[in-house]
Amino acid sequence: MKEAYFPQEIEKKWQAAWEERGAFYTPDESDKPKYFALSMFPYPSGKLHMGHVRNYTITDVIARFKKMQGYNVLHPIGWDSFGLPAENAAMKHGADPAKWTDENIAYMTKQLKMLGLSYDWQREVTTCKPEYYKWTQWLFLQLYKKGLAYKKEAAVNWCDSCGTVLANEQVIDGKCWRCDSVVEKKYLSQWFFKITDYAEKLLKDLDKLPGWGDNVKTMQANWIGKSEGAIFRFPVVDAPNGETMEVPVYTTRPDTVHGITYLVVAPEYKDIEKLTTAENKQAVENYRANARKMTEIERLSTDRIKTGVPLGTHCKNPFNGEIFPLWTADYALVEYGTGAVMAVPTHDTRDFDFAKKYNLPMKVVIQNPECPSDCSDAAYTEEGILVNSNEFNGMKNTQAKKAITQKAVDEGFGEFKTQYRLRDWLISRQRYWGAPIPVVYCDKCGIVPEKEENLPVMLPTDVDFSVVGKSPITTSKTFKDTTCPHCGGHATREMDTMDTFVCSSWYYMRYADARNHNECFNKDKVNRWLPVDQYVGGIEHAILHLLYSRFFTKALKDCGLLDFDEPFKNLLTQGMVLKDGSKMSKSKGNTVDPDEIFENFGADTARLFILSDSPPARDFDWSDAGVEGCYKFLNRVWRLVSDGVNNNEISKDYMIKFPLARQNDDLVRTVNIAMKGITNDISNDFQFNTVISKYRELTNAIYDWRGKIKGELTAEEKDVFSFAVLSLVKLMAPVTVHMSEEIWHDLGYDSSIHEEKWCEWDENLAKASKITLVVQVNGKVKDKVEVDEGVSDDELKQIALSTDKIKELTAGKEIVKTIVVPKKLVNIVIKG
C-alpha cells in the first residue's frame, strides 16, 4: 500500500471504475424496501458553487448510507434548464440558448462526477428537452381539462427588466426575485393555475408532514393566509343614478359592526364610479390617478400616512340603522376580500389613524376593561364586552362574532366567510426559453387546447434574439400561424411560455420513469417510488417550488395520475454556505471555486469538510483552515492504515471471526460505541458534524491503542487492530467515498465497499466496561468513582456514601434523601 495519500489519483481511478460497472444503476424491481433520496435539481448556470456541493454531498451521503443499510435507493439528478439566463446569454453573445445550456450541463456533469456522487445517470431529466417538455405541456392540458388552467385579464406583476410577468411568489418585497428590479402592475390577459382551489388542502395537509421543519410549514401557512370572518352587505342609500346598490365587505371583526362610522373602497374598486357623486367626481378621479402612478412598494408601505377622499355617497348599517359615508383610500386593497372595508376606528389601528386624520367620528363598541370610560388615544383591539350594540350588549366579543354573523345570515344581508391570501398562480411568461403553452387562438373557435397527439409544441429555432421589448419567440416565421385542432381553420399559437416553476413542479415524478415515451410516467412506477423519502435543498424554495409541487401532486392525484397527495415526506432545508460571515457571491468576491478544492485536496476532503463544521440545517462558514484540517485528518487515517498494512499488522485475513477472541478489549468496545453513535447520528436528523467528530475520536482511539503496545502484535491483537481499522473505513465510506474504496481494496477485498452491509454492533459491547459514577451533594458534583458497569442501584448508593470525600461532607449532617440515577449518578441531599 502506498505510504502517501494521493486523492486526485485514486478519485479519478474509482470514478472511472464505478461508471464502467454501472455501480449506481437503480433497478425498479427489487426485494429490498425502496428509498428515494433527492436533491433539488440545479439550474445549469455554468459551474457548481459551494451551495450545490453542500446540497449534493448531504443527499449523497444519505443515499449511500441507506444503500448500505439494505434499501433499494433511487438517487437521481437532472437539470432545471429552462429560464432566463440562457436567453440573456443568447441576447448578449448571440449564443443559441440550447447550445449554451448543453455546454453548461456537460461541464457541470463533469463536476458532479468529480464530487463522487452516486447518481443513476440513466434517469437524468432535462426540462428543456422536447422529450420532457412534451409532458409538461401534456400535464398543462390535463389541468386545463379539469378547469385548473384558465386565462383571465388581471392586474399582474410586471418586471420590465426581465420583460415578463411574475407570479406573486416571485415578487420579493415588491421586487423581482431574479433581477431585483421594482415590479409594476399591468393589466394583461394571462394564464393561471387555480392553486386557490387547493388552499384549504395545502394548509391542512401541512399537518401530515412531521418530517418538515416548522419554519417551512409556518411560512407556507402564512402565505396561504387563512382567516375566518364574515361578509356583510351594506345598502347604498343615495346612489347618484338612483340605482339600488349594496357594498359588500369582508371582515374578521363582525363583533365590531355596530361601531362602523365610515366605509372604504379601494381606488380600483369596480363600482367606484357609480358610487361617486358629481361634486366629488374630480377629487376621486385625481386620487385614483395618483394611486395608479405609485409603485407597489410605495403603496404598500405601512409607514406611509394614510390618505383618501370621500365619494359623497352613504350606506346604511342594517344592524342599527345608522348612516355612514363612503370613502376611497389606498389602504384598502382591491384584490383582497371584496375590495371594500368597513371602518371601525375605535377597534382597528388603521381605521383609527385614518379617522383621526380626517376627523371622522368614532364609536366604542368593545369595552376596554383597563379603562371602562372612553379612552380614545388609540384603537382598542383586544378582547372585551360589547357595548352600544343593541341586543348584543354585555356579550363577550368572541361569542358576539358568531352571534352577529348569524343575525346577518338570518336576515339575509351577510354570511360566514373563510378568506385566503393565496392567489392563483400566474404561469404565462413573455419569454422564449420555456415550454410553449400548448394552446391556439382560432379565428372561429376562440381558445382551443392543442391535441395531445400533436405534442410537443416545439419551440421554434428561427428566432431573432436581438429584438428589444418583446419575446424573441414572436420573431419566428414558422411558429405563429397554425391550424385549429378543432375546426381546421386558421389559428395563431399562444406566444407565451410557461413559468419554469411549472417544469420543476413534477420533475421528481419523472425520475420514477424517466425514459417513458408514451406517458409522463407509469402510474405504478410513480406510486412505487414516490413520495420522496428525503428531499434536500435550500430554504429559498420554502414557498415557491415546494408549494407549487404540493399543488401539482394534489391536482395530478385528482386527475387520476397518481395515488399519493404529498410529494416530499421528509424535507431537509440546508443552510447557506458563508465565507467570512456573509453569503458567498460573485459580487462580494468571496466565492470558493469547487474545482480548485478538488484539485488541491480532492473531493473526499471537500465532502468531509462541507459536512463537518455545522449541522446541515444551519449556515456553514467556509474556512481555508478548516479544509486543511480535514485534509490532514484524511492523511492521518491513511497513515494509520498504510503503516498497519505495510507492517503486516492489518489485513482482512486477520479478521478471524466475529465475535472476536478478545471481545473485552477496550478498543473493540470503542469501535462498537462508534458504530452505534454514528448510526444514530445519521438516523437522527443527519447530524453529520457529530458523525465526523466520532470518526476523529475513533481514529484517535486506534492510534492510542497501537501506541500503547510496544513491539510486534500478537495474532489476537492483529485481529483487533484489523477489525478496528476496517470498521473505521466502512463507517467513513458514505463520506470519503474514494478513499474508503481504495483502502478497502488495499486491505485485500475485491468487491466494492459501497456494496457492503452497514456495520452492525453488539449492544453489550457498545458501552464502556467501566462507568464513572458521579456523586453529588445537594446537586453539586463532589466526587467521581470508577465502578463496574453491572453494579446495582443499591450498591451505587453504598459506594457513593463510602468515599472519603463524601464521608467528610456528610459527617454530622442529616441525610434527607438519596437519589440514584442508574449507572450514572448519586445525589445525596443533606440538611444542616
Added chain:
RNA sequence: GCUCCAGUGGCGGAAUCGGUAGACGCGUUGGACUUAAAAUCCAAUCGGGGUUCACCCUCGGUGCCAGUUCAAGUCUGGCCUGGAGCACCA
C-alpha cells in the same frame, strides 16, 4: 405589528429522558523531531480565587429576570438581542 428559528469559550460547535457543561475540530501557546523548514507527534487552553503549585482545592459560569425540581444549557412564565418569513390582508 404578527409568525418561526436561534443565543453555550478566541471561533465552528457538542451535550437521547432534566443528571459530570464545553465532546470533536479550528486557532493560540509551549515542547519533541530537524542544520533549518515543511510534515508529524506530545502537552496546555471558560473565568475568578486558593494552595503544600505537573496532582489538587474552591467559587462563578450556557443572553437577562423569576419559577418548578434533589438536580435546569435542557422544563414553565416574562423580557432582551440577532436572523428569517409575512405584512395597510380589513
